[in-house]
Amino acid sequence: MLAVNHLSHSFRNGTEDTPVLNQIHFDVGKGEMVALLGSSGSGKSTLLNLMAGLMKPTTGSILINGSAIEKMNENQLAEFRRSHIGFIFQSYELITHLTVRENVELPLVFQGMKPKLRREKAMSLLTKVGLGEKTEMFPSQLSGGQQQRVSIARSLVTMPTIVFADEPTGNLDTKTEKEIIDLLIELNETLGLTFVIVTHELEVARRTQRVIQLRDGYLVEDGAWAGEDE
C-alpha cells in the first residue's frame, strides 16, 4: 500500500544543505492506522508532505500502490493525488465562499464527476461525519470541530488509497479532539481506510495500532504504543 524506502530530505538554507530526514524506511499496509510522533522540528510534516507528493525527496523513494510518486511529472502526480491520496490539514483549509456540501464535492468536480452523483456522495459522507443538517451552511458558520469534520469528509470523498493528516486535532479543545479521533478510528474500522496521522497528542498515539516516532530526522521507534512519555 505505502512503502517509504530509504527516504532522505535536505532543505537548502542559502549555500548550506540542512538534512531534515535521514534514511527513513517503513511500510504501511492496507487498513492500518499509524500515528507519526515526534517533538517539534523532528521532521513529521516534511515526511507527510513527501508521502503525499506535495514535494520531492532529495533521495529515496515513496511507493503508493506500487507507483513511485517521486518519479511522476506534475500532471501525473496531480492526477494520482486526486484519485489515491486524501489530506487533512490542522487548519481545515476549507473554501469560505463555498457551502459545506460544495467543499466536499470539490475533489469530485476535479475528477469530472456528474453533479447529481457527486452531490449524493458528498451528502452521504457528510451524514456519516454527523453534519447531515449543516450541508448548506458556510464554513464560517460552523465550529472548529465541525469544520474539521467537513475537511475529513472532503479528504475521503474520492475513496483514496491512503489518507494523511497533519495534526488534525491541533486546533481543537480536548472534548472535540476526542470526538474527531473517535470519528477517524470509526472510519478506519468501518471503511478499512488507511491513515497516517501526525500528532503531538499522546491520546491519538494510544489509540492507533501503530506508532512511528521521529527524532531529529531519524526514525527511532516503529511498533505498538509502549506508553512512554515523549
Ligand SMILES: Nc1ncnc2c1ncn2[C@@H]1O[C@H](COP(=O)(O)OP(=O)(O)OP(=O)(O)O)[C@@H](O)[C@H]1O
Ligand atoms: N521549507 C523549508 N525550508 C527550510 N527548512 C524547512 C522547511 N520546512 C521545514 N524546514 C525545517 O525542517 C525541520 C523539520 O520541520 P517539520 O515542519 O517537518 O517539523 P515537524 O516535526 O512537523 O514540527 P512541528 O511539530 O512543529 O509541526 C525544521 O528544522 C524546519 O525548520
Ligand SMILES: [Mg+2]
Ligand atoms: Mg509539523
